[in-house]
Amino acid sequence: MSRRKTERLLNLVICLLATRRPLSAEQIRQAVPGYDRDGDEAFQRMFERDKNELREIGIPIDVVRDPWEDEPGYRIERQSYELPEITLEADEAAVLGLAAQVWQRASLAEAASGALLKLRAGGIETHQDVGALELRVDTRDPAFPSLWEAVRDRRVVRFDYRSAGSENVRTRTVEPWGVVSRRGRWYLAGFDRDRQAPRAFRVSRITGEVATLGRPGLVEVPAGVDLRGMTAFPDEPMEERAATIRVRQGTCEGLRQLARSVTQGQDGWDEAELVFSDPERLAGWMASLGADVQVVSPPDAREAVIRRLKGALT
Incomplete structure (x- = not known):
């Protein structure tokens, strides 16, 4: 604004x-x-x-x-x-401060910081200093903001989805019930109109834009539905591999710190070797770094980055 x-x-x-x-x-x-x-x-x-x-x-x-x-x-x-007087117990204030830290790097960061600012303006101490404990919610997936808004507004969504272990992309129409984080991954849980059954979708496998259908308020969340239970998939075996990444000199210090090795180049680019297991999570990180990185190998990680970038443009 x-x-x-x-x-x-x-x-x-x-x-x-x-x-x-x-x-x-x-x-x-x-x-x-x-x-x-x-x-x-x-x-x-x-x-x-x-x-x-x-x-x-x-x-x-x-x-x-x-x-x-x-x-x-x-x-x-x-x-x-005017609001009535707001009083918070020490543990309640600590939870609010911790929650704002969790969302610091997410799409809700502005709303979280704004809420804390309003509380402080009213004389409420939110105790954001929680010592060495530091949590973050990673929502680099381009589809996350649209899905979160659809859940909030109870609107039907339609998106293209790539199934696990396959490059086939199919269009899904879903009544969203909630967005759940499980073991570092985000899932959309809801009713799949195409399959006529409850389903969960990994957000990182959604390609392109998420479209909303109909007016707000059409989706009814069943009473007692277990969203976390819907995302309790068997762990997918993922072996650790090494990705070769070109990094523009003078940039991406965080990536350099986490890399297994960094070789200095002569053309304005260095070459880093980074250990990863999930190509989609790696792609989300690399895509967020923009023009300062280039994924050279392996091919599936490179293709995952390309899909992310194309999805951001559509």
């Missing part, structure tokens, strides 16, 4: 909180900096977007219709806006 927009939304909230009587749209336009420079149509569109955004984050804007006035008025009731 731009600084100008942030200031405009903040000014709008202050204006609607401070007024003793409902303000018309024109009065708001004159009182709130950021609206006065736009034409009538531009102002109306911007004002509608701003009202929707504030409501989406939980700020209640009341619309008051006066029979003696042609236009409705707007205000924010202070008692509806």
Whole structure:
């Protein structure tokens, strides 16, 4: 969000909180900096977007219709806006701080840090310092954000899926029940409409974009469903192998630290040997490093990276 927009939304909230009587749209336009420079149509569109955004984050804007006035008025009731006093026990605050650390590198990092910031602003200490314990949730899989949103909104999804041990890709239509992490991998659990049965799908095997079907709220999660039980697959045997990776000089210090060996090159690239077991997990990491790495071998790891990059472009 731009600084100008942030200031405009903040000014709008202050204006609607401070007024003793409902303000018309024109009065708001004159009182709130950021609206006065736009034409009538531009102002109306911007004002509608701003009202929707504030409501989406939980700020209640009341619309008051006066029979003696042609236009409705707007205000924010202070008692509806203000939260009751929040108190947390020490163990509850510690859990919140730890949860925010878990999501630090994930797609929910911004929401997690924003929640902690709001709690601190209200005088609640969240105890993020948990000593040597450091947890992370890895959600580099491109499909994860769309799946998480679909689970949240209870919307049907459709995606292309590559089965284990096969290069065959088939389209699946799924009613998502939840996204579960198990042994370092993410799974989507839900009802597979194609097979007419509950199924779980490894998120890293989803290729391309995830499409949503129908309106929100269509998916009903069965009572008592065991999502973790649905992802309790037998362990897939994966032997450790070595990948040869070209690394641009002066970059990717973390990869260099984990590599078994790094050979300095003469063309601006070094060659690293990295031990791995799951080509999909390796591909997710390498794809996140962008143009600073090139996977040379083995072929399945290289092809997994190519699939990730093509999926990000589609």
